[in-house]
Amino acid sequence: MKISEYLNPSLIKLNLESLTKEELFPEMVQLFVKNGLVKDAAAAVRILEEREEKMSTGVGNGIGLPHGKLPEAKQSMLALGISRDGIEYDSLDGEPVYIVIAIFANPENPSQHIEVLAEISRLFAIPEFSMRVRAAKSAQEVLDIIAAQE
Numbered sequence: 001m002k003i004s005e006y007l008n009p010s011l012i013k014l015n016l017e018s019l020t021k022e023e024l025f026p027e028m029v030q031l032f033v034k035n036g037l038v039k040d041a042a043a044a045v046r047i048l049e050e051r052e053e054k055m056s057t058g059v060g061n062g063i064g065l066p067h068g069k070l071p072e073a074k075q076s077m078l079a080l081g082i083s084r085d086g087i088e089y090d091s092l093d094g095e096p097v098y099i100v101i102a103i104f105a106n107p108e109n110p111s112q113h114i115e116v117l118a119e120i121s122r123l124f125a126i127p128e129f130s131m132r133v134r135a136a137k138s139a140q141e142v143l144d145i146i147a148a149q150e
Contacts, residue, residue: 001115001116001119002119002147002150003078003116003119003120003123003146003150004143004146004147004150006076006077006078006116007078007079007080007143007146008035008143009138009139009140009143010031010034010035010139011031011032011035011078011079011080012031012079012080012081012082012139012142012143013027013028013031013079013080013081013082013139014081014082014136014137014138014139014142015082015083015084016081016082016083016084016087016100018083018087019085019087019088020087020088020089021052021058021064021066021087021088021089021090024064024066024081024087024089024100025045025048025049025052025066025102026041026045027081028048028066028079028081028100028102029041029044029045029048029102031079031081031102032044032077032079032102032104037073037077037104038070038072038077038104039072040072043070044068044070044104047068047069047070047104048066048067048068048102050068051066051067051068052066056089056090056091056092058089058090058091058092058093058097059091059092059121060091060092060093060095061093061095061124061130062086062095062096062097062098062099062130062134063097063098063099063100063101063124063130064087064089064091064097064099064100064101065100065101065102065103065117065120066100066102066103067102067103067104067105067113067117068103068104068105069104069105069106069107069110069113070104070105070106070107071107073104073105073106073107074106075106075109075112076103076104076105076106076109076112076113076116077103077104077105078101078102078103078116079101079102080099080100080101080102080142081099081100081101081102082098082099082100082133082134082136082142083096083097083098083099083100084098086098087100098130098134099124099130099133099134101120103116103117103120119150123146123149123150126149129145129149132145133145133146
């Protein structure tokens with residue numbers, strides 16, 4: 001499984017404007033909408049919010065992984081955002097989030113969703129990987145960094 005196969009430059013936003021999680025979810029969902037992957041933005045945001053109510057998806061080390069099962073997702077869908085200033089996220093480590101990967105999974109294929117989460121966790125456990133992603137100057141560079149590490 002390669003995360004880079006689920007992303008393209010138009011699903012990557014280098015300068016997230018959101019300062020809070022509540023602002024972030026609609027901003028991330030818009031990446032899917034602009035790419036024609038999500039039609040009902042409000043429903044997609046609700047799915048992320050409902051998942052977040054169960055437990056924070058701020059996994060620590062500046063990473064946020066908001067995710068949920070979306071009926072219109074034919075396969076796992078990913079969008080990546082980078083915040084230069086950090087987002088207040090109620091992360092497990094109490095620190096701000098700088099890299100956000102929003103994931104929508106097909107409800108009928110939970111194993112693919114788990115594989116995506118596992119691969120993201122593996123990549124971001126690599127020393128300095130997060131810093132290289134955060135320092136990228138373009139969406140294509142982010143994609144190249146991910147593909148090179150896979």
